[in-house]
Amino acid sequence: MHRINIFRVFWMIASIGVGFGIVWLWQVSADNRWVSPVSLPGPDRAWTALMRGFTRGELLENLIGTVERMIWGWLLASLVGVALGALIGISARARAYLGPMLEFLRPLPASAIIPVAIALLGLSDGMVLAVIAFGALWPMLLATIHGFAAVEPRLYEVSRALGLSRLEVIWKIALPNAMPDILSGMRLGLTIALILAVVGEMLAGRQGLGQWILLAARAFRAPDLFAGVILLGLLGFASALVLSAIEQRLLRWRKTH
Amino acid sequence: MTAGKWRGLVVPVGLLLAAEIAALVSPVSSDTLAPPSQIFGAGFIGLGDGTILKATGQTMLAALGGLGLGVGLGLVFGILLGLFVILDRLMEFPVEAFRPIPSVALLPVAMLAFGFGYSMEIAIVAFATFWPVLILTKAAIAGIEPRLLEVSRALGFNLFQRVWKIVLPAALPRIFVAFRLAAGVALIVAVTVEIAINPLGLGYAMMTAQQSLNPALMLALLLWIGVVGWGFNALLMLLQSRLFSRMNTAEAR
Numbered sequence: 001m002h003r004i005n006i007f008r009v010f011w012m013i014a015s016i017g018v019g020f021g022i023v024w025l026w027q028v029s030a031d032n033r034w035v036s037p038v039s040l041p042g043p044d045r046a047w048t049a050l051m052r053g054f055t056r057g058e059l060l061e062n063l064i065g066t067v068e069r070m071i072w073g074w075l076l077a078s079l080v081g082v083a084l085g086a087l088i089g090i091s092a093r094a095r096a097y098l099g100p101m102l103e104f105l106r107p108l109p110a111s112a113i114i115p116v117a118i119a120l121l122g123l124s125d126g127m128v129l130a131v132i133a134f135g136a137l138w139p140m141l142l143a144t145i146h147g148f149a150a151v152e153p154r155l156y157e158v159s160r161a162l163g164l165s166r167l168e169v170i171w172k173i174a175l176p177n178a179m180p181d182i183l184s185g186m187r188l189g190l191t192i193a194l195i196l197a198v199v200g201e202m203l204a205g206r207q208g209l210g211q212w213i214l215l216a217a218r219a220f221r222a223p224d225l226f227a228g229v230i231l232l233g234l235l236g237f238a239s240a241l242v243l244s245a246i247e248q249r250l251l252r253w254r255k256t257h
Numbered sequence: 258m259t260a261g262k263w264r265g266l267v268v269p270v271g272l273l274l275a276a277e278i279a280a281l282v283s284p285v286s287s288d289t290l291a292p293p294s295q296i297f298g299a300g301f302i303g304l305g306d307g308t309i310l311k312a313t314g315q316t317m318l319a320a321l322g323g324l325g326l327g328v329g330l331g332l333v334f335g336i337l338l339g340l341f342v343i344l345d346r347l348m349e350f351p352v353e354a355f356r357p358i359p360s361v362a363l364l365p366v367a368m369l370a371f372g373f374g375y376s377m378e379i380a381i382v383a384f385a386t387f388w389p390v391l392i393l394t395k396a397a398i399a400g401i402e403p404r405l406l407e408v409s410r411a412l413g414f415n416l417f418q419r420v421w422k423i424v425l426p427a428a429l430p431r432i433f434v435a436f437r438l439a440a441g442v443a444l445i446v447a448v449t450v451e452i453a454i455n456p457l458g459l460g461y462a463m464m465t466a467q468q469s470l471n472p473a474l475m476l477a478l479l480l481w482i483g484v485v486g487w488g489f490n491a492l493l494m495l496l497q498s499r500l501f502s503r504m505n506t507a508e509a510r
Contacts, residue, residue, distance in 0.1 A: 015350035022351055039370040100265025107441060107486035108479075111449035112460070115467035115475055119289040191359070198361045199453045210361075214454075217365030225369070229362050236357030 041222045049223035050230060058212075063231055065208035066197050069125075070239075073132025074193040078186055081137045085144025086170050089178070095149060106142060110135025110192060111199055118203070128200030135196045136189035143185030147178020183247045190239050198232065209235075291473035300477030309462070309481060316458035317485075319375055320447035323382020328439055331387045332432070335394025336420055339428075345395065352391070360385035360446055364453055378450045378457065385446045386439035393435035397428035430501045437493045444486055459485075
């Protein structure tokens with residue numbers, strides 16, 4: 001047990017070392033101008049831009065803008081997606097009538113509704129939020145329907161024998177059974193929410209990292225651009241981490257069985 | 258089976274009829290919405306004069322170009338990391354650090370590096386498709402029966418022979434699943450890049466239709482993108498079942 005842990009720590013340190021090696025290579029190639037500094041500034045300049053952006057407060061404001069948009073849109077999508085999915089998933093008839101249409105809509109790129117949303121809502125915060133919520137809705141909606149459809153039929157029979165109401169069946173039997181599906185849908189939904197938040201900010205000119213990196217690129221401020229890209233990478237990393245922590249907590253009961 | 262398909266059509270057709278009737282009852286000329294008859298009309302005109310097909314060609318070219326590049330690189334690195342555990346452990350941190358960067362965050366970077374056009378879109382699509390292929394190829398190779406690799410060692414195969422004769426055939430069904438996944442991602446990312454900044458293809462055509470206040474054409478394009486995405490997906494599913502149905506049954510036995 002101990003030996004395994006020591007091995008893991010060793011490999012982790014070695015792997016982080018490789019990461020630093022890559023950053024060092026990046027620095028060397030920037031110093032020697034192997035790549036044009038217009039499109040690829042060195043890590044030192046990107047780091048300075050990151051620090052300067054934070055001390056001036058602009059970068060933090062933009063980061064908060066993107067995080068808020070992403071989380072609100074995602075929460076809205078989770079709520080609507082799981083509720084709608086439960087309503088459709090619990091009834092075989094609703095699944096038969098709505099399933100094919102939902103399957104047709106699934107491969108549709110969520111960003112394709114951005115022009116429609118702009119036409120309806122204008123270049124507003126509401127538009128960006130609507131696009132995020134709509135785009136992030138699909139994985140959760142379909143995962144919930146699928147999770148409900150995959151519940152062991154005998155469990156439904158038991159619930160009927162126990163005289164449970166439809167709401168109780170959803171809450172006590174179908175929802176816990178569909179939880180793993182729903183959580184993986186929520187994970188995908190969060191990734192989509194971040195992507196759509198960035199695209200929405202670029203198009204609508206709303207405060208956020210999407211707008212920050214686009215403006216930086218248009219003004220040829222490559223260090224600021226890379227500072228924004230690094231932050232977006234960290235944001236993606238952090239959101240995946242938080243979600244897998246939630247997943248492990250919520251699915252603890254599965255391992256004990 | 259036919260009854261099931263018929264029931265799936267009830268809701269969409271009903272919604273279209275309702276939209277048409279609503280437009281007939283209150284005929285306001287709108288800059289944002291159009292009745293289904295006008296949408297289909299605009300779609301047929303666009304298909305007839307070739308503008309929609311040309312835009313589809315541009316989007317598909319960028320999507321497939323990026324897909325080819327991303328899948329190729331993903332396969333090479335996935336095979337290397339899958340075969341050499343030491344390499345996999347060493348690259349764990351860099352992979353986990355680069356993978357979560359949202360593909361659209363690289364849009365402005367690609368804009369600076371390549372300018373507008375195919376190359377920037379291909380680069381972004383390649384980045385987005387590289388990661389799933391890398392991860393899934395690695396996993397596919399980890400799932401190969403270890404005795405097969407032992408056999409290849411006993412036969413004295415070199416690395417190329419080992420990959421070509423043992424690893425790829427054994428991992429191919431799972432690698433194809435990764436390819437199908439990446440193909441879906443490629444189309445989505447291509448359209449997203451076009452909508453966000455790149456003046457090319459179906460996404461840009463939609464943005465132009467919206468800005469010139471032509472909701473019928475805009476919605477027709479939305480519908481067409483749906484059809485293209487669905488058709489592309491269906492084609493890949495068909496390929497998968499044709500190519501690998503025999504292998505899957507062999508595996509199940």
